[in-house]
Amino acid sequence: MLVINNYKEMQKYSFELIAQKQKIGFVPTMGFLHEGHGSLIRKIREISDVVVLSIFVNPSQFAPGEDYERYPRNFERDKQIAEDNGCDIIFHPDPINMYPIGYGTEVKLKKLIKTFEGSSRPTHFDGVATVVAKLFNIVMPTYAIFGQKDYQQTLVVRQLAKDLNFPCEIIIAPTYREHDGLAMSSRNVYLSPDERLSASILFHSLEKARAAIMGGERNRKIINAIMHNSLRSLQGIRIDYASSANAESLEEPDIFLSGDKVVLLIAVYIGKTRLIDNLVVNVPAISTTLEDRFVEGV
Amino acid sequence: MLVINNYKEMQKYSFELIAQKQKIGFVPTMGFLHEGHGSLIRKIREISDVVVLSIFVNPSQFAPGEDYERYPRNFERDKQIAEDNGCDIIFHPDPINMYPIGYGTEVKLKKLIKTFEGSSRPTHFDGVATVVAKLFNIVMPTYAIFGQKDYQQTLVVRQLAKDLNFPCEIIIAPTYREHDGLAMSSRNVYLSPDERLSASILFHSLEKARAAIMGGERNRKIINAIMHNSLRSLQGIRIDYASSANAESLEEPDIFLSGDKVVLLIAVYIGKTRLIDNLVVNVPAISTTLEDRFVEGV
Numbered sequence: 172m173l174v175i176n177n178y179k180e181m182q183k184y185s186f187e188l189i190a191q192k193q194k195i196g197f198v199p200t201m202g203f204l205h206e207g208h209g210s211l212i213r214k215i216r217e218i219s220d221v222v223v224l225s226i227f228v229n230p231s232q233f234a235p236g237e238d239y240e241r242y243p244r245n246f247e248r249d250k251q252i253a254e255d256n257g258c259d260i261i262f263h264p265d266p267i268n269m270y271p272i273g274y275g276t277e278v279k280l281k282k283l284i285k286t287f288e289g290s291s292r293p294t295h296f297d298g299v300a301t302v303v304a305k306l307f308n309i310v311m312p313t314y315a316i317f318g319q320k321d322y323q324q325t326l327v328v329r330q331l332a333k334d335l336n337f338p339c340e341i342i343i344a345p346t347y348r349e350h351d352g353l354a355m356s357s358r359n360v361y362l363s364p365d366e367r368l369s370a371s372i373l374f375h376s377l378e379k380a381r382a383a384i385m386g387g388e389r390n391r392k393i394i395n396a397i398m399h400n401s402l403r404s405l406q407g408i409r410i411d412y413a414s415s416a417n418a419e420s421l422e423e424p425d426i427f428l429s430g431d432k433v434v435l436l437i438a439v440y441i442g443k444t445r446l447i448d449n450l451v452v453n454v455p456a457i458s459t460t461l462e463d464r465f466v467e468g469v
Numbered sequence: 470m471l472v473i474n475n476y477k478e479m480q481k482y483s484f485e486l487i488a489q490k491q492k493i494g495f496v497p498t499m500g501f502l503h504e505g506h507g508s509l510i511r512k513i514r515e516i517s518d519v520v521v522l523s524i525f526v527n528p529s530q531f532a533p534g535e536d537y538e539r540y541p542r543n544f545e546r547d548k549q550i551a552e553d554n555g556c557d558i559i560f561h562p563d564p565i566n567m568y569p570i571g572y573g574t575e576v577k578l579k580k581l582i583k584t585f586e587g588s589s590r591p592t593h594f595d596g597v598a599t600v601v602a603k604l605f606n607i608v609m610p611t612y613a614i615f616g617q618k619d620y621q622q623t624l625v626v627r628q629l630a631k632d633l634n635f636p637c638e639i640i641i642a643p644t645y646r647e648h649d650g651l652a653m654s655s656r657n658v659y660l661s662p663d664e665r666l667s668a669s670i671l672f673h674s675l676e677k678a679r680a681a682i683m684g685g686e687r688n689r690k691i692i693n694a695i696m697h698n699s700l701r702s703l704q705g706i707r708i709d710y711a712s713s714a715n716a717e718s719l720e721e722p723d724i725f726l727s728g729d730k731v732v733l734l735i736a737v738y739i740g741k742t743r744l745i746d747n748l749v750v751n752v753p754a755i756s757t758t759l760e761d762r763f764v765e766g767v
Contacts, residue, residue: 186636189488190489190490274632275628275632276577276629276632277576277577279575279576280574280575281573300574305633305634308636331574334573334574335574336476338480338484338606
């Protein structure tokens with residue numbers, strides 16, 4: 172496995188691969204890899220000739236006061252995990268190589284970025300969109316894979332890749348979970364043993380809301396209340412948001428209709444650690460009479 | 470010569486060229502080609518294996534009320550001029566192919582865009598930066614050439630290409646002028662015969678300011694006044710700006726120093742037609758005593 176630190180070298184390498192008509196699979200990460208990242212590498216491996224994994228804790232997607240400085244890092248361990256899962260190249264640039272003195276360009280989405288994560292972290296998605304555009308120009312991937320755990324990010328990346336005509340197919344992989352349902356995240360390392368035990372409440376709250384939808388519930392506020400009530404059963408939890416929305420547009424109608432694809436989104440603080448999770452649910456068909464009643468009830 | 474209308478086809482074609490290690494030279498234009506464009510094609514031809522010229526009147530860089538609708542278009546004539554000058558491929562997409570329904574991403578610079586053209590046309594450079602990023606992802610050029618006539622645009626494109634890590638070298642070509650000094654522009658066609666005769670006043674005013682700098686003038690306001698006075702000799706002219714600035718940063722110090730690279734920038738309306746022009750001047754060395762006097766005078 173090769174480690175490349177400089178973006179120009181990475182670019183040169185990718186041009187060689189493209190000249191050889193190799194399909195480049197790309198796994199962008201902030202490092203501190205876990206089994207979720209391993210599954211992304213293995214999944215993209217299946218369709219790519221060469222797998223590039225980037226490790227870059229991107230300063231521009233952290234706001235002042237967030238955990239940029241203390242974000243966990245362990246390059247030697249990351250290298251091992253990447254290699255064990257079949258990665259060919261690690262791209263591991265210095266911040267100064269990515270954002271030199273005089274840097275001054277941003278990629279900004281005009282939609283999808285105001286609510287949920289964007290409401291709690293107003294500059295976050297500008298930082299994400301910008302670094303993804305940079306990384307795509309450096310790695311020039313055929314495929315890029317992102318985990319569904321960062322749901323809103325997957326929408327942002329899809330939108331920007333399409334809008335800016337990146338010749339790269341975006342692949343979204345299911346969230347990788349611990350046995351008790353907790354979504355794998357590099358930030359889980361911040362949790363104390365007690366907090367870790369409680370943290371499965373995110374997944375269980377999502378599951379309760381999903382069960383309600385499958386049972387016929389379509390009122391957005393009631394669905395949100397089910398998640399809030401479930402989360403509040405944990406003492407000391409601080410809910411940032413627990414909401415449902417259209418899974419494509421993130422719009423929040425009063426009532427969902429059968430056939431709608433709905434995303435359930437949760438962000439909470441357990442102790443000092445901010446955790447997010449989500450589930451996508453297809454609203455099932457119900458009898459026309461019942462549907463009429465719901466719509467009239469708006 | 471090949472004409473490609475769809476961005477996916479263009480991308481596919483460029484991938485083939487890259488696989489053959491061909492150097493792609495790119496001339497982005499809004500069409501209605503003139504001898505200035507011809508010179509760009511011939512210049513990039515010298516260093517490229519394949520020359521791609523795009524013709525796209527980019528709606529996103531025009532504000533409401535500007536001349537997007539009436540911007541001159543003549544595709545058949547453009548094709549002839551492009552071919553005569555050695556162009557290999559014209560990329561000529563539909564607006565809907567470039568900005569489909571649901572489009573929502575912008576590339577924005579944080580500097581260089583507020584003053585001069587950016588002051589008169591506040592959203593102009595967002596539109597330029599965005600379409601250039603899109604075109605670079607579609608054409609995947611080795612080199613892209615821009616005329617110096619749109620001076621501020623050349624700075625914007627250089628900044629964004631560097632910041633977003635586009636693997637493309639930006640080449641700036643000198644402004645191509647008519648015999649009386651008028652910078653060639655597709656918009657010159659708007660001028661009446663009388664206006665056309667008067668329009669050389671832009672170049673003559675730039676020349677007067679350059680002569681003053683070469684003669685020792687370093688006070689920015691005096692240099693600007695020289696251009697204003699010269700332009701005002703034309704009845705009915707409306708000056709948008711006539712200014713001097715640091716040629717790299719566009720900063721406007723009170724006094725320029727020897728060794729400074731200064732750009733003289735003019736935008737005026739002659740009748741209803743908005744014209745721009747510029748000159749870059751290297752401030753010559755003068756005696757230390759004289760320089761001290763100027764600096765003390767700040």
